[in-house]
Amino acid sequence: MPELPExxxxxxxxxxxxxxQVIRAVDLRRRDIxxxxxxDFPQQITGKRVISITRRAKRIVFLLNDGNRFxxxxxxxxxxxxxxxxxxxxKHTHLILHVARQEVRFVDPRRxxxxxxxxxxxxxxxxxxxxxxxxxAKQLAARLAKTTRAIKPALLDQxxxxxxxxxxxxxxxxxxxxxxxxxxxxLRPAEVAKxxxxxxxxxxxxxxxxxxxxxxxxxANGKWGSFQNLHRVYHxxxxxxxxCKTPIQxxxxxxxxxxFCPKCQVTKPHA
DNA sequence: GTCCATGTTCTTTA
DNA sequence: CTAAAGAACATGGA
Numbered sequence: 001m002p003e004l005p006e007x008x009x010x011x012x013x014x015x016x017x018x019x020x021q022v023i024r025a026v027d028l029r030r031r032d033i034x035x036x037x038x039x040d041f042p043q044q045i046t047g048k049r050v051i052s053i054t055r056r057a058k059r060i061v062f063l064l065n066d067g068n069r070f071x072x073x074x075x076x077x078x079x080x081x082x083x084x085x086x087x088x089x090x091k092h093t094h095l096i097l098h099v100a101r102q103e104v105r106f107v108d109p110r111r112x113x114x115x116x117x118x119x120x121x122x123x124x125x126x127x128x129x130x131x132x133x134x135x136x137a138k139q140l141a142a143r144l145a146k147t148t149r150a151i152k153p154a155l156l157d158q159x160x161x162x163x164x165x166x167x168x169x170x171x172x173x174x175x176x177x178x179x180x181x182x183x184x185x186x187l188r189p190a191e192v193a194k195x196x197x198x199x200x201x202x203x204x205x206x207x208x209x210x211x212x213x214x215x216x217x218x219x220a221n222g223k224w225g226s227f228q229n230l231h232r233v234y235h236x237x238x239x240x241x242x243x244c245k246t247p248i249q250x251x252x253x254x255x256x257x258x259x260f261c262p263k264c265q266v267t268k269p270h271a
Numbered sequence: 272g273t274c275c276a277t278g279t280t281c282t283t284t285a
Numbered sequence: 286c287t288a289a290a291g292a293a294c295a296t297g298g299a
Contacts, residue, residue, distance in 0.1 A: 002277060002278080003277055003278090006277070058277095058278080073278085073279085074277090074278090075278060075279080076276070076277065076278050076279090076295095076296095077276085077277090077278095077295090077296075077297085092296085109295075109296050109297070110276090110278095110294080110295045110296050110297085111294085111295060111296085112278055112279070112294070112295075113278085147288080147289090148288080148289085149288085149289070149290095153289085153290090156278090158278090158279080165277050165278070166276090166277060166278085167277055168277090211277090212277070213277095214276090214277060215276070215277070215298090216277095216297095216298095217277070234277090254289095254290075254291095255290080255291070255292085257275085257276085
């Protein structure tokens, strides 16, 4: 469920429930969702105050008053929910934090997500590329120039740029008029500039609409996002392109379902 | 039963 | 050696 806009929305909805509050009790129902495995996570966070909840890439980062940090990654099926005390738990509820007069829960059926303990160490995100809302066209161009892969799998690579997943790569490439199979290192500077602008526009709009609920995604208050109603290509195969009426196509690229307009998204740069 | 899924990481191949 | 392609992870819904 989670790409940058969805994770940002979850962060935004967790903040009122948790920021400045003490974690009074911790119920970790599956220890194996915490990395590294030898950390006593409940003991580390019980009684600590949550100073801030922020987002880096698709990670939800918690800073505690003792300087320790940890992050939650939602994986494919993870979600957070703020509940009244005693609300019946659903299947696959792995963690319950008792905060103020509420419970903050982490639920993840497929368990691709989890909790990572960071401690107080300074560098912890060196494996991640730059944030898409901050990146310049020049920066993105320099990174794309280093790979011969197709632009779509390149943009999905979190070492190259973070935050984008299958939905927002397809939507961004469509708005930029770039075919997903184009070689990343063969894009022209003007195309990369447009792509950079389109990525930012799409992500900002998606955040305004509280993300895309294409399957089961909801924010921590159980509210659905609405950006799925504004998708131009993702899951729109067969429907007429918004700009040229050509039916949207769906192919498999890099093992991922990929949606694009065969007319608007050119396979070769203009002469 | 089959196929597919908003993600990441490990293994295999070239 | 490196980069890229493919498989794997675990569960549920169509």
